[in-house]
Amino acid sequence: MTTSIQPAEQLSATTLLRFATAGSVDDGKSTLVGRLLHDSKSVLTDQLEAVALASTNRGQEAPDLALLTDGLRAEREQGITIDVAYRYFATPRRRFILADTPGHVQYTRNMVTGASTAELAVVLVDARNGVVEQTRRHAAVAALLRVPHVVLAVNKMDLVDYAEPVFAAIAEEFTAYAASLGVPEITAIPISALAGDNVVEPSAHMDWYGGPTVLEHLETVPVSHDLTECHARFPVQYVIRPQTADHPDYRGYAGQIAAGVLRVGERVAVLPSGRTTTIEGIDALGESVDIAWAPQSVTIRLADDIDVSRGDLIAPADDAPAVTQDVEATVCHVADQPLTVGQRVLLKHTTRTVKAIVKDIPSRLTLDDLSQHPAPGKLVANDIGRVVVRTAEPLALDAYADSRRTGSFLLIDPADGTTLTAGMAGASFASEADEDADAGTSAEDAEWDF
């Protein structure tokens, strides 16, 4: 379907997909990324020339495509990728933002960073090795971050004679594991990134495979779910009050809709105060509209002149989140300095930053086998654990399972501003939420909004 891409055809692309790649150092991630970029005309002549020149200067015979993506001096010196990089490419059907994350174990925080904004994660596996510890770690991070779509790319099929049973066994093992973590949608694709099988072009060597190529799947996977089922959430960013002759009484609450749909005339509550009013108007960047949805940036006008400021959350009056000062969450520790019980921190949730104290660290998760290490006392870089935090002011916090945007937060060191941890409120994995839920809970509560 997607054969050679004609440059001008990219102009017709209408939607945007953000996705992340994960893979160990030798799984062929760079080759896959290189092929996606190259075959979509995203690597241009001058970039290739620069890579060829740099490779020659190093005494390498062939252009080293890793130099395309390793942008920092230290990365090129050490020949490793140390940081997330964002890359851009387009096909006639869609634009893509790729969070290219390093594969080293010690950079779990980087995969968390890349996955936090991704709608899809590609997990690479070497067909010769099958599902290994690192694969389980990547699946677990994708599940923790609740990335809506996961692609298992079984790479290096050329080195196992393109044998279907090899692929089928890996796909089955991975799917069972990921499903147990609650990953909602898994697509397994047998590929050879080096030979180009099933990346952009369908493979001539695997006629037993009837599914999409990697690119075809990226192009067609749905990017936004049915938002009518989501709880609407609007964190107030900024109050717009022109106080000019043209707009003497204009008072609008600017923000980006975090989840769901808002309509003019809807009865809403302003949290944490809990006061209720009605949406009088919605201004969508210069145009007055009756309805707006995530992730549009809009300005909302309310019928009553009540006290609303940055950090407040506007939500439907009959569907507002509970307000709490006690936060239980799974966190990924992203800083070099540790997080300890009793530590005073700042907690940033949507547009609100409040003082907080770490009351407890009940457990640390071992990603390899998902076992819980009880009461570790502290979390260090790349640790994932459960924490209990008490905040100085109430927060309108959702479960991360219900909304990635209003269920996530940062812990920040008040002394030097360092981002310490990435937090996800509520149960760690969707499977746990299912177990916790009573029999009476409807099926749609177990689904992820996005």
Added chain:
Amino acid sequence: MSTVATVPDGTVNPYALSHLDSLESEAVHIFREVAGEFERPVILFSGGKDSILMLHLALKAFAPAPIPFALLHVDTGHNFPEVLDYRDRTVEKHGLRLHVASVQEYIDAGKLRERPDGTRNPLQTVPLTEAIQRHRFDAVFGGGRRDEEKARAKERVFSLRDEFSQWDPRRQRPELWQLYNGRHAAGEHVRVFPISNWTELDVWQYIEREGIELPEIYFAHEREVFSRSGMWLTAGGWGGPKDHERTETRLVRYRTVGDMSCTGAVDSDATTLDAVITEIAASRLTERGATRADDKMSEAAMEDRKREGYF
């Protein structure tokens, strides 16, 4: 605003945003975050298409109120007259405040020395960082895009700079979800890049959709140019051409706008936005590869300049 996008199977998903609407919404969110969290933000404005786009997004973000930020232009003294004219008209039209940091003044005062190659782009760093300190700006918006250059691909949306305005790529804060951490100590500031995720093509398509006016040098016109290091430079009082370089009149346009001494024109007959977009979509060269001499100085030229405080 066109918010309905056609999904690949041909059906219309009423809740899918078009890629331009997604990028616009994200950029507006970033502008508003800075307005909500910082005391003295400023927008770097060069009169180039990326800063013009940023200004347009800022105007939409705070409408119907005026933009709550001033502009800062680092004037190299070698700017295109059409661009300075555009800058001044824009400031006037929107009632903005403009600060100018002048490289020429620094050279005249003996605080900066002209480089032998005549290129003034690297000389911008000192006037820029001193202006930031002098005005105590705590957030500085730049139009940098990650698709421009491989060091920029590693830059955060919120990029903390120390009291010397230095960037340390190894000490960047992880950036998670849309939760931007702007904490900084007195004397430090944050560089903010609202259009990080835009590509050159996105910028042009958005300019066309919104009907944004640009300086005319972005469109094909006849110009006196001469060839240096494989690029067409505009002849002028800034120091070109030299004795052995010959001037000729060519039909050209600019893909980027910067210092005249190091920004090259490209051969083009594209006189309309449509024609420019078609030309870029077909180009086999990146924007910087086609037109920027200073990036070719070394493999890490951009990273090194950014470390020193360049935007």
